[in-house]
Amino acid sequence: MNGSQGSKLRLWSCAAILGATAAMHSGVASAQYNDGKVFLTGGVFTVDGAGGGGAVPWATITGYETRDGINGGVGYTYANLPALQLNVFGGAIGFYDRFELSYATHKLSLNLSNLDTVALLDEILGLGLGTDPWNSTLQMDVYGAKLRLFGDAVYTSDSWIPQVAIGGLYKENTTGELVRTLGASKTKDWEAYLAATKVFFPLSTLVNFTVRYTSANQIGLTGFGECSADGCTNDKEFRFEASIAHLLSKNTAIGFEYQQHGGNLDGKSVSLAGGGLPLEGLTDLLGPLLPGVQTALTQEKESDWMDVFFAYAPNKNLSFVIAYLMLGNISVAQDQNGFYMSMHATF
Amino acid sequence: MKLSKIGLSLFTGAALLAASVQPAFAGEQKTKPILGIPKSSLDDFGGAAGVHAWVESLFYYIMLDNRISHIFREFGNVERQIALNTQLEQMVLGGAVEYQGASMSAAHADLGITMTQFNAVVEAAYNACERNNIPYKTCNHLIAALAPFTRVIVTR
Numbered sequence: 001m002n003g004s005q006g007s008k009l010r011l012w013s014c015a016a017i018l019g020a021t022a023a024m025h026s027g028v029a030s031a032q033y034n035d036g037k038v039f040l041t042g043g044v045f046t047v048d049g050a051g052g053g054g055a056v057p058w059a060t061i062t063g064y065e066t067r068d069g070i071n072g073g074v075g076y077t078y079a080n081l082p083a084l085q086l087n088v089f090g091g092a093i094g095f096y097d098r099f100e101l102s103y104a105t106h107k108l109s110l111n112l113s114n115l116d117t118v119a120l121l122d123e124i125l126g127l128g129l130g131t132d133p134w135n136s137t138l139q140m141d142v143y144g145a146k147l148r149l150f151g152d153a154v155y156t157s158d159s160w161i162p163q164v165a166i167g168g169l170y171k172e173n174t175t176g177e178l179v180r181t182l183g184a185s186k187t188k189d190w191e192a193y194l195a196a197t198k199v200f201f202p203l204s205t206l207v208n209f210t211v212r213y214t215s216a217n218q219i220g221l222t223g224f225g226e227c228s229a230d231g232c233t234n235d236k237e238f239r240f241e242a243s244i245a246h247l248l249s250k251n252t253a254i255g256f257e258y259q260q261h262g263g264n265l266d267g268k269s270v271s272l273a274g275g276g277l278p279l280e281g282l283t284d285l286l287g288p289l290l291p292g293v294q295t296a297l298t299q300e301k302e303s304d305w306m307d308v309f310f311a312y313a314p315n316k317n318l319s320f321v322i323a324y325l326m327l328g329n330i331s332v333a334q335d336q337n338g339f340y341m342s343m344h345a346t347f
Numbered sequence: 348m349k350l351s352k353i354g355l356s357l358f359t360g361a362a363l364l365a366a367s368v369q370p371a372f373a374g375e376q377k378t379k380p381i382l383g384i385p386k387s388s389l390d391d392f393g394g395a396a397g398v399h400a401w402v403e404s405l406f407y408y409i410m411l412d413n414r415i416s417h418i419f420r421e422f423g424n425v426e427r428q429i430a431l432n433t434q435l436e437q438m439v440l441g442g443a444v445e446y447q448g449a450s451m452s453a454a455h456a457d458l459g460i461t462m463t464q465f466n467a468v469v470e471a472a473y474n475a476c477e478r479n480n481i482p483y484k485t486c487n488h489l490i491a492a493l494a495p496f497t498r499v500i501v502t503r
Binding site: 034036037038039066067068069097152154155156157158159160200201202203204247248249250 | 380385
């Protein structure tokens with residue numbers, strides 16, 4: 001019931017974004033259509049849907065519009081990590097280089113043999129963990145809005161004042177059982193961020209700093225907050241993020257990103273029956289059969305995310321990003337480092 | 348025939364007068380980018396001749412761009428615009444050159460330039476750098492030096 005409503009909403013969101021971008025493209029809003037921004041200065045498609053780098057939202061407004069009009073685009077991102085595959089599809093529209101609306105939907109496939117063991121037991125015992133013995137999948141929808149407050153990231157080369165924007169994201173994880181199995185408190189929550197972006201022309205470099213107020217576990221893919229035997233908490237905190245992009249030419253950039261993460265689920269055992277039943281009972285049972293199962297099902301310390309990227313925009317309608325992600329420990333999996341590819345089509 | 352000749356000479360006289368009088372009124376100052384402009388910038392552009400060649404390419408690309416060519420065409424006397432721009436660009440790059448044109452604010456006050464049109468000129472500037480084999484990094488020093496004029500050029 002809940003799941004089908006979620007997927008309906010997702011379908012509607014996809015349809016709305018495609019419809020809106022198609023409408024802009026076909027000229028329904030041609031009076032307001034604008035693509036006058038300089039190359040890559042609108043940023044690309046982040047996993048949150050907002051305009052920015054790969055994971056870090058920037059203060060720039062998405063799309064190629066200037067203050068004179070509207071522009072937007074759709075993006076698709078695929079990350080292939082040893083035990084995880086992330087698919088993100090979404091879109092964003094920028095209004096007058098001032099305001100931005102965005103949407104992204106995530107599918108994170110978990111190929112974790114230790115979690116699959118739990119899933120097999122779940123299937124046999126009928127515990128309702130939200131796991132699947134073949135491929136447990138986490139899903140999330142992200143709705144975002146961003147408002148540029150002041151400053152010009154590009155042209156104020158005689159001032160240290162950056163472009164500054166505030167943004168909000170509402171994240172709705174639609175795989176509640178699995179998120180609770182992993183020990184999170186909430187499946188839906190909001191985040192807020194403040195971003196400052198500046199282009200330093202003499203260095204051919206863009207620098208962005210973002211502070212995010214959030215309680216997310218792995219950007220919300222494994223929920224928000226944590227639950228333990230003492231109860232549940234969902235305390236937001238400020239986390240720091242940064243992007244540095246060096247332009248090799250007007251349409252090619254290389255760079256580095258950093259995103260601080262929290263530690264809500266650090267050291268927690270994958271728990272059964274929505275957090276009410278920690279895994280100890282099961283591991284006691286399984287212990288003699290499968291030595292080491294308890295440590296294998298204890299979640300690692302959540303790592304901060306880092307990546308190095310290469311971005312190329314052959315023209316204003318298309319950009320590609322290839323990155324190497326260093327996401328470290330994700331849930332019960334270690335060393336989740338691997339390749340990332342993202343495409344962003346703008347209209 | 349005679350009338351048009353008189354008209355032309357009157358126009359030329361007025362233009363010369365304007366050109367000679369403008370610096371006394373306003374002129375333009377060198378901008379002050381926060382990270383400075385390297386001393387070698389002008390040489391990296393190929394000196395006065397290099398800057399002149401770049402400005403000629405700039406106008407070539409401007410005149411090919413339907414979004415902005417009409418503005419420059421209506422303004423007239425492209426040769427003079429190229430000469431003045433060559434002076435301006437040398438000055439902002441640190442050259443000991445007197446810019447004899449009007450201030451950026453005076454020259455653009457009545458044109459109602461949009462950000463889209465300004466960005467189109469910036470795109471033409473990058474195209475001109477590529478055409479003249481000026482490295483991207485060198486080109487960005489000129490962009491940094493000209494960028495602060497955005498405030499007075501873009502009035503809409």
